[in-house]
Amino acid sequence: xxxxxxxxxHVSVSEGALVLLRCNYSSSVPPYLFWYVQYPNQGLxxxxxxxxxxxxxxxxxxxxxxxxxxxxxxxxxxxxxxxxDAAEYFCAVSGGNEKLTFGTGTRLxxxx
Amino acid sequence: DADVTQTPRNRITKTGKRIMLECxxxxxxxxxxxxxxxxxxxxxxxxxxFDVKDINKGEISDGYSVSRQAxxxxxxxxxxxxPNQTAxxxxxxxxxxxxxxxxxxxxxxxxxxx
Numbered sequence: 001x002x003x004x005x006x007x008x009x010h011v012s013v014s015e016g017a018l019v020l021l022r023c024n025y026s027s028s029v030p031p032y033l034f035w036y037v038q039y040p041n042q043g044l045x046x047x048x049x050x051x052x053x054x055x056x057x058x059x060x061x062x063x064x065x066x067x068x069x070x071x072x073x074x075x076x077x078x079x080x081x082x083x084x085d086a087a088e089y090f091c092a093v094s095g096g097n098e099k100l101t102f103g104t105g106t107r108l109x110x111x112x
Numbered sequence: 113d114a115d116v117t118q119t120p121r122n123r124i125t126k127t128g129k130r131i132m133l134e135c136x137x138x139x140x141x142x143x144x145x146x147x148x149x150x151x152x153x154x155x156x157x158x159x160x161x162f163d164v165k166d167i168n169k170g171e172i173s174d175g176y177s178v179s180r181q182a183x184x185x186x187x188x189x190x191x192x193x194x195p196n197q198t199a200x201x202x203x204x205x206x207x208x209x210x211x212x213x214x215x216x217x218x219x220x221x222x223x224x225x226x
Contacts, residue, residue: 036217042219044204049212051211094213100157102154103154
Protein backbone atom coordinates (compact mmCIF):
# COMPACT_ATOMS: atom_id res chain seq x y z
CA UNK A 1 0.00 0.00 0.00
CA UNK A 2 1.15 3.53 -0.65
CA UNK A 3 -0.09 6.98 0.26
CA UNK A 4 0.92 10.62 0.16
CA UNK A 5 0.15 13.43 2.57
CA UNK A 6 0.60 17.03 1.55
CA UNK A 7 0.58 19.35 4.53
CA UNK A 8 -1.19 22.61 3.79
CA UNK A 9 -3.80 22.83 1.06
CA HIS A 10 -2.96 26.51 0.56
CA VAL A 11 0.42 28.19 0.94
CA SER A 12 1.11 31.89 0.40
CA VAL A 13 4.58 33.38 0.07
CA SER A 14 5.88 36.78 -0.90
CA GLU A 15 7.63 37.24 -4.20
CA GLY A 16 11.33 36.56 -3.66
CA ALA A 17 10.76 34.47 -0.52
CA LEU A 18 11.52 30.80 -0.01
CA VAL A 19 8.93 28.33 -1.24
CA LEU A 20 8.50 25.15 0.85
CA LEU A 21 5.78 22.64 0.00
CA ARG A 22 5.62 19.60 2.22
CA CYS A 23 5.08 15.99 1.18
CA ASN A 24 5.25 12.86 3.30
CA TYR A 25 4.81 9.42 1.84
CA SER A 26 4.09 5.89 2.92
CA SER A 27 5.19 2.91 0.87
CA SER A 28 5.79 -0.74 1.64
CA VAL A 29 8.57 -0.86 -0.97
CA PRO A 30 11.29 1.62 -1.94
CA PRO A 31 9.35 4.46 -3.53
CA TYR A 32 9.65 6.54 -6.62
CA LEU A 33 8.44 10.08 -5.92
CA PHE A 34 7.22 12.86 -8.14
CA TRP A 35 6.18 16.49 -8.00
CA TYR A 36 3.76 17.72 -10.63
CA VAL A 37 2.57 21.28 -11.22
CA GLN A 38 -0.80 22.33 -12.59
CA TYR A 39 -1.17 25.84 -13.93
CA PRO A 40 -4.69 27.25 -14.31
CA ASN A 41 -6.70 25.51 -17.02
CA GLN A 42 -3.86 23.15 -17.87
CA GLY A 43 -2.92 19.55 -17.30
CA LEU A 44 -0.23 18.28 -14.96
CA UNK A 45 3.39 18.86 -15.84
CA UNK A 46 6.26 16.97 -14.24
CA UNK A 47 8.50 19.22 -12.11
CA UNK A 48 10.93 16.58 -10.89
CA UNK A 49 11.23 12.95 -9.88
CA UNK A 50 13.19 10.80 -7.44
CA UNK A 51 14.16 7.43 -8.86
CA UNK A 52 16.62 6.16 -6.21
CA UNK A 53 19.69 7.89 -7.59
CA UNK A 54 20.68 11.20 -5.94
CA UNK A 55 18.59 12.14 -2.93
CA UNK A 56 18.62 15.83 -3.89
CA UNK A 57 16.70 16.19 -7.09
CA UNK A 58 16.69 19.29 -9.25
CA UNK A 59 13.75 20.06 -11.49
CA UNK A 60 12.50 22.69 -13.85
CA UNK A 61 11.96 26.37 -13.03
CA UNK A 62 14.45 26.35 -10.15
CA UNK A 63 12.63 23.83 -7.98
CA UNK A 64 14.31 21.03 -6.09
CA UNK A 65 13.32 18.34 -3.62
CA UNK A 66 15.21 16.18 -1.18
CA UNK A 67 14.35 12.56 -0.47
CA UNK A 68 14.71 11.80 3.25
CA UNK A 69 14.04 8.17 3.97
CA UNK A 70 14.29 8.56 7.75
CA UNK A 71 11.58 11.20 7.67
CA UNK A 72 9.59 9.63 4.79
CA UNK A 73 9.55 13.08 3.23
CA UNK A 74 10.04 14.62 -0.19
CA UNK A 75 9.55 18.34 0.33
CA UNK A 76 9.65 20.76 -2.60
CA UNK A 77 11.64 23.98 -2.33
CA UNK A 78 12.57 27.01 -4.38
CA UNK A 79 14.89 29.69 -2.97
CA UNK A 80 13.09 32.68 -4.45
CA UNK A 81 9.43 32.69 -5.46
CA UNK A 82 8.33 34.25 -8.72
CA UNK A 83 4.83 35.35 -9.66
CA UNK A 84 4.78 32.70 -12.38
CA ASP A 85 5.09 29.97 -9.70
CA ALA A 86 1.47 30.46 -8.68
CA ALA A 87 -0.16 27.09 -9.38
CA GLU A 88 -1.30 23.90 -7.73
CA TYR A 89 1.36 21.34 -6.85
CA PHE A 90 0.87 17.63 -6.44
CA CYS A 91 3.17 15.09 -4.84
CA ALA A 92 2.83 11.50 -6.02
CA VAL A 93 4.33 8.12 -5.13
CA SER A 94 4.86 4.98 -7.18
CA GLY A 95 5.66 1.96 -5.07
CA GLY A 96 6.28 -0.68 -7.66
CA ASN A 97 2.63 -1.55 -8.32
CA GLU A 98 2.78 0.48 -11.51
CA LYS A 99 0.25 3.04 -10.34
CA LEU A 100 0.73 6.56 -9.06
CA THR A 101 -0.94 7.69 -5.87
CA PHE A 102 -1.40 11.44 -5.60
CA GLY A 103 -1.63 13.77 -2.67
CA THR A 104 -4.52 16.19 -2.36
CA GLY A 105 -2.51 19.09 -3.71
CA THR A 106 -1.18 22.42 -2.43
CA ARG A 107 -2.27 25.68 -4.00
CA LEU A 108 0.62 28.15 -4.02
CA UNK A 109 -0.17 31.85 -4.05
CA UNK A 110 2.56 34.44 -4.59
CA UNK A 111 2.08 37.82 -2.93
CA UNK A 112 3.57 40.75 -4.88
CA ASP B 113 5.53 16.92 -30.71
CA ALA B 114 4.43 13.64 -29.17
CA ASP B 115 1.43 14.51 -27.10
CA VAL B 116 -1.67 13.48 -25.16
CA THR B 117 -4.90 15.05 -26.35
CA GLN B 118 -8.39 14.98 -24.89
CA THR B 119 -11.75 15.78 -26.45
CA PRO B 120 -13.91 17.60 -25.64
CA ARG B 121 -12.16 20.13 -23.42
CA ASN B 122 -15.41 21.25 -21.87
CA ARG B 123 -18.80 19.58 -21.72
CA ILE B 124 -22.07 20.43 -20.03
CA THR B 125 -24.68 17.71 -19.92
CA LYS B 126 -27.81 16.72 -18.06
CA THR B 127 -28.44 14.01 -15.52
CA GLY B 128 -29.08 10.65 -17.16
CA LYS B 129 -27.26 11.38 -20.41
CA ARG B 130 -24.53 9.12 -21.77
CA ILE B 131 -21.20 10.86 -22.19
CA MET B 132 -17.95 9.75 -23.79
CA LEU B 133 -14.61 11.42 -23.18
CA GLU B 134 -11.84 10.59 -25.58
CA CYS B 135 -8.09 10.43 -25.20
CA UNK B 136 -5.49 10.03 -27.92
CA UNK B 137 -1.71 9.90 -27.65
CA UNK B 138 1.19 10.04 -30.05
CA UNK B 139 3.83 9.07 -27.49
CA UNK B 140 3.79 5.42 -28.45
CA UNK B 141 3.10 4.45 -24.84
CA UNK B 142 1.36 1.19 -23.99
CA UNK B 143 -0.13 2.30 -20.68
CA UNK B 144 -3.05 4.70 -20.38
CA UNK B 145 -4.99 6.00 -17.40
CA UNK B 146 -8.12 7.97 -16.57
CA UNK B 147 -8.27 10.17 -13.46
CA UNK B 148 -10.76 12.59 -12.04
CA UNK B 149 -9.77 15.67 -10.08
CA UNK B 150 -11.99 17.23 -7.45
CA UNK B 151 -11.06 20.23 -5.30
CA UNK B 152 -9.34 19.10 -2.12
CA UNK B 153 -9.23 15.46 -3.20
CA UNK B 154 -6.35 15.47 -5.65
CA UNK B 155 -6.39 12.99 -8.54
CA UNK B 156 -8.13 9.67 -8.18
CA UNK B 157 -7.69 6.77 -10.58
CA UNK B 158 -10.80 5.60 -12.41
CA UNK B 159 -9.47 2.98 -14.86
CA UNK B 160 -6.15 2.00 -16.36
CA UNK B 161 -4.98 -0.10 -19.26
CA PHE B 162 -1.54 -1.62 -19.77
CA ASP B 163 -2.26 -2.69 -23.34
CA VAL B 164 -5.17 -3.04 -25.73
CA LYS B 165 -6.39 -6.27 -24.14
CA ASP B 166 -5.80 -5.23 -20.54
CA ILE B 167 -8.33 -3.08 -18.63
CA ASN B 168 -8.29 -2.60 -14.88
CA LYS B 169 -10.49 -0.81 -12.39
CA GLY B 170 -9.04 1.95 -10.30
CA GLU B 171 -10.19 3.18 -6.94
CA ILE B 172 -13.39 4.90 -8.15
CA SER B 173 -14.67 2.96 -11.19
CA ASP B 174 -18.37 2.78 -10.23
CA GLY B 175 -20.52 4.64 -12.77
CA TYR B 176 -17.77 4.62 -15.42
CA SER B 177 -16.67 2.32 -18.22
CA VAL B 178 -13.75 2.43 -20.64
CA SER B 179 -12.76 1.22 -24.05
CA ARG B 180 -9.22 0.79 -25.39
CA GLN B 181 -9.81 0.98 -29.12
CA ALA B 182 -6.14 0.96 -30.08
CA UNK B 183 -2.78 1.51 -28.48
CA UNK B 184 -3.23 5.23 -28.98
CA UNK B 185 -6.88 5.62 -27.92
CA UNK B 186 -8.58 5.19 -24.58
CA UNK B 187 -12.16 6.39 -24.03
CA UNK B 188 -14.05 6.95 -20.81
CA UNK B 189 -17.85 6.66 -20.73
CA UNK B 190 -20.42 7.73 -18.22
CA UNK B 191 -23.42 5.55 -19.00
CA UNK B 192 -25.90 7.70 -17.09
CA UNK B 193 -24.33 10.88 -15.83
CA UNK B 194 -25.12 12.20 -12.36
CA PRO B 195 -24.26 15.56 -10.79
CA ASN B 196 -21.54 14.18 -8.50
CA GLN B 197 -19.61 13.19 -11.60
CA THR B 198 -19.01 16.87 -12.24
CA ALA B 199 -15.22 17.11 -12.19
CA UNK B 200 -12.06 17.65 -14.19
CA UNK B 201 -11.02 14.48 -15.99
CA UNK B 202 -7.46 13.70 -17.04
CA UNK B 203 -6.01 11.09 -19.30
CA UNK B 204 -2.39 10.05 -18.79
CA UNK B 205 0.10 7.71 -20.42
CA UNK B 206 3.31 5.97 -19.42
CA UNK B 207 5.84 3.74 -21.09
CA UNK B 208 5.74 0.04 -20.33
CA UNK B 209 9.50 -0.04 -19.86
CA UNK B 210 9.47 2.78 -17.31
CA UNK B 211 10.49 1.20 -14.01
CA UNK B 212 9.17 4.19 -12.07
CA UNK B 213 5.97 4.82 -14.03
CA UNK B 214 6.43 8.48 -14.96
CA UNK B 215 3.10 9.61 -16.39
CA UNK B 216 2.32 12.24 -19.00
CA UNK B 217 -0.98 14.08 -18.81
CA UNK B 218 -3.45 15.49 -21.26
CA UNK B 219 -4.94 18.99 -20.82
CA UNK B 220 -8.10 17.71 -19.15
CA UNK B 221 -11.83 17.70 -19.82
CA UNK B 222 -14.05 19.80 -17.60
CA UNK B 223 -17.38 18.00 -17.26
CA UNK B 224 -20.46 19.56 -15.69
CA UNK B 225 -23.54 17.44 -15.05
CA UNK B 226 -26.68 19.46 -14.34
